[in-house]
Amino acid sequence: MLAWLSRSVLPVATIVAAIIVIWYAAAIPMNSMRTYMMAPDDAEISFSELVSDTWSQKKPQLPLPHQIVREVKKQATFSWIWKEKRRGYKRSLIYHTWVTLSSTLLGFGLGLVLGVSLSLAIVYSRVMDLSVMPWVITSQTIPIIAIAPMIIVIMAPMGLTGLMPKGVISMYLSYFPIVIGMTKGLRSSDPILEDQMKTWSATAFQTFLLLRLPSALPYLFPAMKISLAAALVGAVVAELPSGARAGLGARLLVFSYRSETIPMWANLVSAAILAGLLVVSFGMLERALNRRLGFRTAGEVSS
């Protein structure tokens, strides 16, 4: 127990503590501008006054951890769900996180389907291999922020507004790691095993199902983790040009116009927590699946 504590908790805790110390220290000079502006010309400001002011402003340059935590606590409310007129939801972080999460998951799902289909085409067709891969790579050199409004404009006349275009924009980022990982994975099967399947005169489909697909999984899972994080970025960016009112990205934009830095940071923190939860829950799924498939997991030794 003690060993576990010192091995896994201690290093993390040390880093977090260091960051917090630096954060509070940096807030003093960064927020002091406003302190001096607000004070009367001839006022003498002592150091303790300076500290207490810079750590408690309403619109600080750099909000402090305790302010952000207080804001998150205040806004992370479910009460809009059962309030009669549903008025509260506009400020609820839970609501906006949910909106962003839904387009993240849609974008991730679409990206997974598109990515896997493309890599199948690339691996099984020489023509596709030569023609598709360069486009896939080119697609990622165009900034998402330039593509996003075009996707919205193109999809609107088809009656696709709201969730769908946001999902598509998110997919634009999330399919890429999948294509790369899955293509590499499908090509990673052991040549001896390929020969082995051939000697049993297995069909192409049997070889795919029994050999190529399982060989690809160790490449697909990490790709899916990256893709999940990319889908979240895409979902947040998708909310910026769409005129959306809901979602973490939309709220971020609104608060930045009003220079409401504390809610901005609260939104950022929510996005980070969401990303962390997504990746961690996916990691658990991966481990369970690996065990189910009998893949050797790290830490196990042969007996």
Added chain:
Amino acid sequence: MSVVTAEGLSLTFPGDVQALKDVNLSVEAGEFVSFIGPSGCGKTTFLRVVADLEKPTGGEVRVTGLSPEEARMQRAYGYVFQQPGLLPWRTVEGNIRLPLALMGQDKHVMAERVASVLKMVELDGFGTKYPWQLSGGMQQRASIARALAFDAELLLMDEPFGALDEIVRDRLNDQLLDLWRTTQKTVLFVTHSIPEAVYLSTKIVVMSPRPGRVAKVINNPLPPDRPLEVRESTEFLAVAAEVRNTLREGMD
């Protein structure tokens, strides 16, 4: 009936590596043929041509009277590779069952066969282990068990016992002889060990390198019933000496 025939067989790999040159050979049904020769003389390549894993660039090969491809499609042979080649995400049993499942075998037959071949290679009790939980030699035995379970008339074995210690090797040699005698299978067997070749085969093909070709085919006069002691007999030693001398000549 000839199970394997090669006429004027040549194979040149891209990059102008001539792995086989003008190989003529005929293997009759029920024969046990060993291939011996220095590293790189084309033993594996010859087996791969028979198995339709390489295409010859000249000459002709027939397997059970068919082209290698047709023979492969009919699952006419079982192949034990130089490396174990087990699927890492399947247990030993799962690996042995795989080719049987591809053939559409009945579940009960499969279970019986798996149990019997595991016993044969002395791996009973390890059926539910994954390959990475086994030693290299045990993996190789699992791979042999898989080929035996497949139960084709023709068995192609590429140094199957290379990774095993002397004692296990002797036992498996014995069992392979038994199996061959009782089932009348035809076996093409690659080895680096002269005693092993002489002990097992009815015919020994000595190959020489650069380009790979057949230096000599030596018929083995030993009777099919061979206790381990036969290795001390004068006939045995005479055949072994002939193999050794042919190998030495091939090197010059």
